[in-house]
Amino acid sequence: MKKKFLFSCLAFVIALSGLGLVACGDENSSINPFEKYMDSVTTYKSATTLFKHSVTDGIESDFYLNNFTYKEESGEKVEGSRYYITLIAYGMDYIEDYYVYLAGSEGKDYSALHENLDALNESFNEINQSSKDMVNDEGISDKHNQTYNAHFAMYEANAKDFINNLYETALSLSDFLIQQEGFIDELGTSSTNTQEEIQIQFYMDSQILKVFDDIRRVVIVSSNGVNYQGKGVDVFDNAISLLSSYANLSARYIRDLNNETIENTMNICNRLDGERNMVRKALDNFSITDYVEDDMEIDVYEVENENAWAYYNRMEMYFSSNINFLTEYYNYLQNNIYE
Amino acid sequence: MAKAKANKDYKAGGAKKWLIIVAILVLIAIIVTVIVILIPANTSDAVDRLRQSSQTSFLENQREQENYDELETKVETSMVRYYSQELQDIRTLSGSVNQMLDFYYEYLPFAEDNNVFSDNYHAIKDNLENAVNYQQDMNEYISEAINLEDDADLNIQNLWIDFRLSFSNYLGCMSGAIEALNNCYQGCFNSTLSNNTASSTILNTVDDFLSVITDEFEQLTQTDVKGHTTVGGQSYSYESHGKVLYLSAFVENYIINDSDIMQYNFNSDLQSKYRLINRYFETHNQSNFVSVIDSISNEDPYNITLTFSNPDSEGIYDAVKAFIDVR
Numbered sequence: 001m002k003k004k005f006l007f008s009c010l011a012f013v014i015a016l017s018g019l020g021l022v023a024c025g026d027e028n029s030s031i032n033p034f035e036k037y038m039d040s041v042t043t044y045k046s047a048t049t050l051f052k053h054s055v056t057d058g059i060e061s062d063f064y065l066n067n068f069t070y071k072e073e074s075g076e077k078v079e080g081s082r083y084y085i086t087l088i089a090y091g092m093d094y095i096e097d098y099y100v101y102l103a104g105s106e107g108k109d110y111s112a113l114h115e116n117l118d119a120l121n122e123s124f125n126e127i128n129q130s131s132k133d134m135v136n137d138e139g140i141s142d143k144h145n146q147t148y149n150a151h152f153a154m155y156e157a158n159a160k161d162f163i164n165n166l167y168e169t170a171l172s173l174s175d176f177l178i179q180q181e182g183f184i185d186e187l188g189t190s191s192t193n194t195q196e197e198i199q200i201q202f203y204m205d206s207q208i209l210k211v212f213d214d215i216r217r218v219v220i221v222s223s224n225g226v227n228y229q230g231k232g233v234d235v236f237d238n239a240i241s242l243l244s245s246y247a248n249l250s251a252r253y254i255r256d257l258n259n260e261t262i263e264n265t266m267n268i269c270n271r272l273d274g275e276r277n278m279v280r281k282a283l284d285n286f287s288i289t290d291y292v293e294d295d296m297e298i299d300v301y302e303v304e305n306e307n308a309w310a311y312y313n314r315m316e317m318y319f320s321s322n323i324n325f326l327t328e329y330y331n332y333l334q335n336n337i338y339e
Numbered sequence: 340m341a342k343a344k345a346n347k348d349y350k351a352g353g354a355k356k357w358l359i360i361v362a363i364l365v366l367i368a369i370i371v372t373v374i375v376i377l378i379p380a381n382t383s384d385a386v387d388r389l390r391q392s393s394q395t396s397f398l399e400n401q402r403e404q405e406n407y408d409e410l411e412t413k414v415e416t417s418m419v420r421y422y423s424q425e426l427q428d429i430r431t432l433s434g435s436v437n438q439m440l441d442f443y444y445e446y447l448p449f450a451e452d453n454n455v456f457s458d459n460y461h462a463i464k465d466n467l468e469n470a471v472n473y474q475q476d477m478n479e480y481i482s483e484a485i486n487l488e489d490d491a492d493l494n495i496q497n498l499w500i501d502f503r504l505s506f507s508n509y510l511g512c513m514s515g516a517i518e519a520l521n522n523c524y525q526g527c528f529n530s531t532l533s534n535n536t537a538s539s540t541i542l543n544t545v546d547d548f549l550s551v552i553t554d555e556f557e558q559l560t561q562t563d564v565k566g567h568t569t570v571g572g573q574s575y576s577y578e579s580h581g582k583v584l585y586l587s588a589f590v591e592n593y594i595i596n597d598s599d600i601m602q603y604n605f606n607s608d609l610q611s612k613y614r615l616i617n618r619y620f621e622t623h624n625q626s627n628f629v630s631v632i633d634s635i636s637n638e639d640p641y642n643i644t645l646t647f648s649n650p651d652s653e654g655i656y657d658a659v660k661a662f663i664d665v666r
Contacts, residue, residue: 268604274531278449307386310448317445317533323601325532332605 029111036114037099040121044092047124050131056086057247063092065159067134070152071145080152081227083219083240084159086247090212091166094174094205101177101202108180116169123162130155160225167213174206188262200254200262204337207269208250211326214276215239215246218319223288232296233288235312238320245330252338261336268332275325279318282311382456385463386448389520392467393440397474397509398433406478409485414499418492421575422499428583429506432552435583435590436513439545442594443520446528455526462519466512473509477502497565507556514549521546536613537603541593544663547628548586555579581641582632584666592665612658619659623647631663641666 044051045062054064065085069077079085102113133151177183187199218239219225228236257265286308294300301308318325398404411426450456480502487494521542528534555578563575593599603609620626634645643660651657 268532271530271532271604274528275533278528278531281449307390307448310386310390310445313445314449317601323598325601328602328605 029109029114030107031110031114032102032105032108033110033113033117034099034102034105036117037095037102040117040124041096041099044124047128047131049135050128051092056082056089057244058251059086059089059093059247060251061089061093062096063089065089065131067131068152068155068159069134070149073145075145080156080159081219081229083215083243084156084163086243087163087212087216087220088159088166090209090247090250091163091170094170094209095166097205098173098177098202101181101183102173105181108176110176112172113169113176116165116172120162120165120169123158123165127155127158127162130158156225160220163216163220167209167216170209171213174209177202178206188259188266200257203266204254204333205250207272208246210273210276211246211329212243214279214318214326215243217280217283218288218315219243222283222286226289228288228292231292233292234320235315236288238324242319242326242330249330249333249338254337255339257337265332265337268329272325272329275318279314282314282318286311286315381460382447382450382452385456385460386444388464388467389440389444389447392470392516393437393444396433396437396440396470396513397477397506398430399437403478403481406481406485410481413485413490413495417490417495419496419499422496422577424580425503425577428580431587432510432583435587436510436517436549438590438594439517439520440513442597443517443524446524446533447520450523450527451529453527456523459519459522459526463516463523466516466519470509470512470516473505473512476505477509480505500560500563500565503556503563504560507553507560510549510553510556514546514553517549518546532604533600535600535603536617537609538600540613540616540662541600544628545586545590545594547632548582548589551629551632552579552582552586555582578637581635581637584641585632585635585664588666589663612662615653615655615658616662618653618655622651622653622655623649628659628663631659 048066050066051063052066053060053062055061056064065088068080068085070080071077130151134148134155184199184203187196187203218236219227223236229240230237286305290304291298291301291308291312298309298312305311316324393399398407407426407430411423414420414426415423480498484495484498484502487498524542525534525539559575559577599609599613603613619628625631631643631645634643636642636644643664647656
């Protein structure tokens with residue numbers, strides 16, 4: 001009797017805990033974040049200290065990073081690393097173009113979208129403040145390069161965080177539209193697919209988004225945001241060059257494509273994803289910063305990172321060897337997809 | 340009476356409880372032992388082994404090369420100089436083997452840990468580990484040969500025969516490891532650009548080359564044996580020179596320069612090329628290129644001599660020969 005009573009109490013407590021956990025679950029998971037995206041994009045666009053309308057590497061964007069400059073000893077302003085600007089412009093344009101397709105969506109799990117957008121908004125606040133500090137300090141610090149550059153260092157650091165959150169957000173939006181909304185399910189399957197033009201544009205923009213993300217992992221993550229261009233790190237140099245090439249490509253019109261070309265392209269893109277998974281593992285395990293500190297001597301770096309040679313080789317195959325996958329992919333897109 | 344019975348029950352219950360505890364502990368020990376013994380294949384373990392092998396395989400380090408140079412000189416200036424071509428080819432062959440190990444080392448750290456990997460894990464690891472032992476023997480024979488106090492030709496010959504036996508075993512292990520690595524390449528990198536028809540054809544052909552050459556070295560260990568009364572090489576018939584030349588060029592052309600593998604998915608001409616080459620198997624009733632490689636002549640210009648009587652209007656066999664002979 002006593003035992004039965006104790007077991008009943010235990011079962012009741014476990015059931016209550018379970019209900020409590022469910023009740024405390026993510027309340028956003030069922031709320032469509034369309035309105036939140038709209039508010040965020042509107043807010044970002046109105047942040048004219050941070051963003052302006054301009055063109056970078058062929059991308060015309062309302063999200064061109066403003067006042068992203070540091071001062072040399074002479075007091076002359078020099079633009080910060082261009083790839084920060086290009087990465088932000090493309091990522092923001094992607095979100096602005098495609099969040100609208102969340103309108104009308106219902107009954108899905110939106111928790112990842114909320115989570116990423118919340119993180120992006122937080123880092124937006126930081127970078128926005130940094131950009132204001134740059135401007136506020138302009139007149140006062142005109143002759144104080146050190147102070148100006150200290151603000152720029154903070155601006156750049158916040159830009160780095162913003163870019164990382166931006167790409168998480170953009171990629172989660174892309175994944176959601178493809179996997180949850182089935183946005184491209186009919187692509188290449190039927191000549192009567194009336195939405196095909198939008199779907200192709202979305203699909204190719206998403207593929208280029210992934211390429212930009214690959215490059216982000218080199219120039220922002222593995223390099224810790226430090227600009228190693230021209231320092232003898234082939235992977236870094238070529239990643240920058242590819243960023244410019246793909247940015248220009250993305251601004252071009254897409255040809256009229258037949259189903260065979262679409263199917264072949266999707267096959268190539270899926271296989272590129274397979275390579276991407278490998279190079280991401282390599283990038284996760286290879287620090288370009290540490291490699292540079294070891295004077296680009298792979299034998300030296302191998303002392304602390306046993307498989308460094310394999311990882312760097314994988315990165316070269318993807319970004320920079322004579323024949324590398326991203327260049328082959330670029331050539332394919334240029335010859336078959338874009339005008 | 341009731342109290343005594345209660346005591347008796349208590350003692351019996353206590354023993355039973357201890358038996359249960361011991362039984363549980365034994366069961367746990369058995370389960371842990373089974374788990375440890377049957378521990379799943381570990382990619383990092385295989386990668387470590389492969390990395391070490393690619394860095395230390397035969398003639399990779401300078402000291403081994405210097406010793407081998409000295410041995411070559413000794414052989415060339417002796418009555419057993421007919422072994423010279425074999426010595427040179429072993430150097431070339433070892434280089435090709437190491438290039439293959441390097442190639443697979445670029446991929447293995449990224450392999451999917453699936454059933455294919457599990458099935459080939461031991462073949463990779465055990466063969467590479469056994470190769471190390473044979474390599475040690477080879478180096479001992481080389482050292483003994485170059486430090487001979489009595490440079491009698493018979494002594495050199497005998498040591499070379501011993502060396503060859505170890506090398507033959509070493510090559511067999513490397514061939515086994517490379518075949519298992521090929522299986523992993525084709526089975527653990529699904530849906531990637533670098534695993535395609537071109538790569539399968541190329542890597543399978545390397546396996547075919549190694550299989551043929553390994554067999555020939557093994558036969559040589561059985562024909563050129565110790566105990567001949569004279570040093571004259573009457574039973575010596577080395578026939579692998581052409582095949583070693585082909586393999587070396589093949590590895591340079593398709594592995595070191597991996598353009599066919601890298602560009603296959605983007606290039607319709609390459610896709611047509613390999614489609615045609617692969618038609619060879621069904622049209623000529625072959626399962627691999629072993630008979631093509633086997634027919635490589637041992638005389639300059641070392642042509643492929645295999646012929647077929649059935650008509651080949653598509654030029655399949657010519658395509659295969661052009662694929663294999665890239666000297």
